[in-house]
Amino acid sequence: MPALPVPTASASAPEAAHDNAPAFSPLYQQIKELITRSLQGGEWLPGQSIPSEMELAARFRVSQGTVRKAVDELATENLLVRRQGKGTFVATHAEERTQYRFLRLMSDAGGSPGLQRRLIGCRRQRVAADAARVLGLKSGDPVVEIRRVLLAADAPVVLDDILLPGALFKGLTAERLSAWKGPMYRLFEAEFGVRMIRAEEKIRAVAADASQAREMGVDAGAPLLSVERLSFTYGDKPVELRRGLYRTEHHHYRNELN
Amino acid sequence: MPALPVPTASASAPEAAHDNAPAFSPLYQQIKELITRSLQGGEWLPGQSIPSEMELAARFRVSQGTVRKAVDELATENLLVRRQGKGTFVATHAEERTQYRFLRLMSDAGGSPGLQRRLIGCRRQRVAADAARVLGLKSGDPVVEIRRVLLAADAPVVLDDILLPGALFKGLTAERLSAWKGPMYRLFEAEFGVRMIRAEEKIRAVAADASQAREMGVDAGAPLLSVERLSFTYGDKPVELRRGLYRTEHHHYRNELN
DNA sequence: AAGTGGTCTAGACCACCTG
DNA sequence: AGGTGGTCTAGACCACTTA
16 A cells, blocks of 8 residues: 555546656566656765665555565666675766776776876866756856876876866865766766766767877877767756767777677 | 476485586576477577477476576577567567667667668688688688678668688578568578677777778778677587777767666 | 575566457 | 556565764
8 A cells, every 4th residue: 555656547637647747667667767756866975875665665665575676677687786695785986897887988908097197277167058958057157178198008098177166066176076976977976966976978089189189199190089978867867068089909899789 | 296306305315416517406496407409409480489388398297487487588588589478479570679789889879870781791711710710610711701881871881701610611601681671680590590699798999901991991000899609508608709980970879777 | 503695485466468 | 358567555575884
């Protein structure tokens, strides 16, 4: 006898459903939505454990199996992490096996390419029209632009240009960035409460222009891999626009198709 | 009271497990394995329906819920497709929404880029050492090499070079390929019984050499996206090595990160 | 020993499809 | 009406972790 709006069409005023509403969802999807809202609202912070399945079942007045199905899906979406015998935890960009959950760059030799970071710049400015559109900002809104290079064995491999909404990242400065050890996305979630959930990438081959060539240590016109990433937080809200240029003589972008 | 080796460690000779065997798997994983073997053995062909959950439960002497969990996982791995009210079906590379399940190329305008095919060649030869290694062949084994161009609005966009083990693709000729309408992977599964399950891709930016430039209609040295794909069939057996070169002025490779 | 997630069962009812 | 997959429940037991 759940306290939530019941999932069956017959018991839920079907006669009021002749607008284009998506009809009622199953109970476990409603639970999923409620848990997601608690995550978004900060009730449980990254790295912390959430209540046990039995507690959640009592709280939502459903059976443990229903909670289980909701948590299962949130775990496959990488919002939660289950650990047998210990509990269920809010996923974090810390640890994440040596950092870099989103960076698909691999060394040709195999394995991930231990990278060093060199910050080029971090400044606030007004967003251009095209970037404003994809980030859901108004043209001219403040943004933070970060530029940096990633190096493998002192040779440049990645040139990143990162754009973040200024309203969400007040107080993000070059000093904060330089002082931070660990994944950049960990800094974002720990210090600014912005958690990157998923991202879309558009990949191209481009020719290096003069300034890119200089920073990457290649000739102008050399082929570079362009990776344009739009990252989303809870509720599919876009919060980062990033363009990476990769040297791929000794590295490659690895992908799996299912 | 399942007829299978029971899943619990206590009931399954734990004293024999001090070698490095992975211990016993849960029942639903054993069911998964049995279903996979039936798929591999051709008991149910692509597009056909498999027995209902109740029938499978009776056949394997387990509950419907256990079969359900096994089928669920096989469905998320794209080996099976569930259709409510109708049954569960063996996945196929036919239909697959306008073909192209593995081709991640998108038009910059948005949407998939209706492509025409032009076969350049299809011939049998001996495999080179490096290709033999990744395909699990002996150096000098026969392979089929297919070369083709994909065009959007009569302009070349993709140059494909495809290598297949000759032993699995007897009778594959340029004529067969030209006559075939529909996805190439559909031809493979329907005529040769080879179903592509998953693939790994290594992506790079490269400069076009003289002959590639000619076939792609670009200048020599122009940047092209190189997509090296290794495709696997049942049992993670590699069965295709493919190298695609993409023009990315008006198209891009789309990827999603979770 | 107690608490957590993981597996398995049995049974009920719902939603969808077909004859 | 009867079959299929989809959801939900209640209860049992197992495996892993911590104290």
